[in-house]
Amino acid sequence: xxVPPSSGPTILGVDVLWVATLLAGVAAMSMMLAIYxxxxxxxxxxxxxxxxxxxxxxxxxxxxxxxxxxxxKLVQKNESADRIRALxxxxxxxxxSQVKTVQIKLLQAGIRQKEWAPxxxxxxxxxxIVFGGxxxxxxxxxxxxxxxxxxxxxxxxxxxxxxxxxxxxxxxxNQITKRSHAIRKGLPDALDLLVICAEAGxxxxxxxxxxxxxxxxxxxxxxxxxxxxxxxLGFLTDRRQAFENLATRIDLEAVRGVVTTMIQTEKYGTxxxxxxxxxxxxxxxxxxxxxxxxxxxxxxxxxxxLILFILPVLFIVILGPAACSINDALxxx
Numbered sequence: 001x002x003v004p005p006s007s008g009p010t011i012l013g014v015d016v017l018w019v020a021t022l023l024a025g026v027a028a029m030s031m032m033l034a035i036y037x038x039x040x041x042x043x044x045x046x047x048x049x050x051x052x053x054x055x056x057x058x059x060x061x062x063x064x065x066x067x068x069x070x071x072x073k074l075v076q077k078n079e080s081a082d083r084i085r086a087l088x089x090x091x092x093x094x095x096x097s098q099v100k101t102v103q104i105k106l107l108q109a110g111i112r113q114k115e116w117a118p119x120x121x122x123x124x125x126x127x128x129i130v131f132g133g134x135x136x137x138x139x140x141x142x143x144x145x146x147x148x149x150x151x152x153x154x155x156x157x158x159x160x161x162x163x164x165x166x167x168x169x170x171x172x173x174n175q176i177t178k179r180s181h182a183i184r185k186g187l188p189d190a191l192d193l194l195v196i197c198a199e200a201g202x203x204x205x206x207x208x209x210x211x212x213x214x215x216x217x218x219x220x221x222x223x224x225x226x227x228x229x230x231x232x233l234g235f236l237t238d239r240r241q242a243f244e245n246l247a248t249r250i251d252l253e254a255v256r257g258v259v260t261t262m263i264q265t266e267k268y269g270t271x272x273x274x275x276x277x278x279x280x281x282x283x284x285x286x287x288x289x290x291x292x293x294x295x296x297x298x299x300x301x302x303x304x305x306l307i308l309f310i311l312p313v314l315f316i317v318i319l320g321p322a323a324c325s326i327n328d329a330l331x332x333x
Contacts, residue, residue: 107248183221184252187283199273208230211223
């Protein structure tokens with residue numbers, strides 16, 4: 001099928017109106033995506049507030065059936081996890097070292113059900129069989145990929161096996177990274193509040209509880225961890241263990257520094273407020289350095305969209321009228 005010749009002005013054989021229409025469509029799509037992203041920002045506390053309001057209404061009406069359903073659901077989940085653990089133990093593929101490692105990752109990802117660690121290991125075994133086996137059948141058992149070269153077909157099958165095996169770890173790592181970034185943002189403010197509470201004469205567990213209450217809305221992940229630490233400080237016989245648990249649940253070097261400082265102040269009786277004030281200043285300087293680093297990388301990052309989107313439009317706007325005038329002069333001459 002022959003393409004009809006263009007009647008509009010051209011530059012190097014390319015229709016200027018067609019290129020301008022394409023760029024305008026890309027710009028309009030980008031604008032729509034930006035507006036959608038700006039208008040659909042979700043409040044992390046909205047879901048929790050809605051759940052609390054629903055629970056309050058249920059208590060007012062005297063409805064307690066939801067509690068029994070929730071307990072039954074938890075029991076059912078625990079039974080499922082126990083079945084998976086029993087199955088993997090019978091197959092002799094479950095090692096305690098692997099279970100402990102996965103349990104730590106689950107805690108760092110904000111998942112409190114440590115009994116689901118065997119399910120993650122079970123996913124590593126089952127997902128390659130399901131997805132990798134399916135892709136193996138589609139590539140070598142059907143004609144769907146008959147036109148592919150042997151190397152491309154082998155790469156597709158091998159990639160399916162590797163990705164399906166790594167899928168649980170990738171998911172956990174992604175959740176840990178998001179949670180760590182959210183906690184890192186609120187850590188300097190939390191240390192400032194801890195300094196204020198310590199100078200006001202509050203105990204360490206009361207200070208953690210107060211900070212968790214104040215920062216729970218702005219930084220729910222950090223507030224949850226501080227509240228759990230305050231509870232552990234109240235009932236654990238060894239207070240050092242509560243701080244070490246906090247460092248285990250959060251995969252951040254800054255939190256490990258805070259935990260080390262708290263342990264040293266508990267052991268040697270050094271002033272807590274002065275040590276936390278120094279740490280807070282260091283964390284704020286570190287956050288400023290990260291912001292400066294991102295700002296320094298911005299020119300290099302903007303080079304690609306500048307070359308692909310801004311410069312072509314600029315050339316069209318500047319050289320378009322001149323090219324149209326030259327084309328008209330040549331056509332009339």
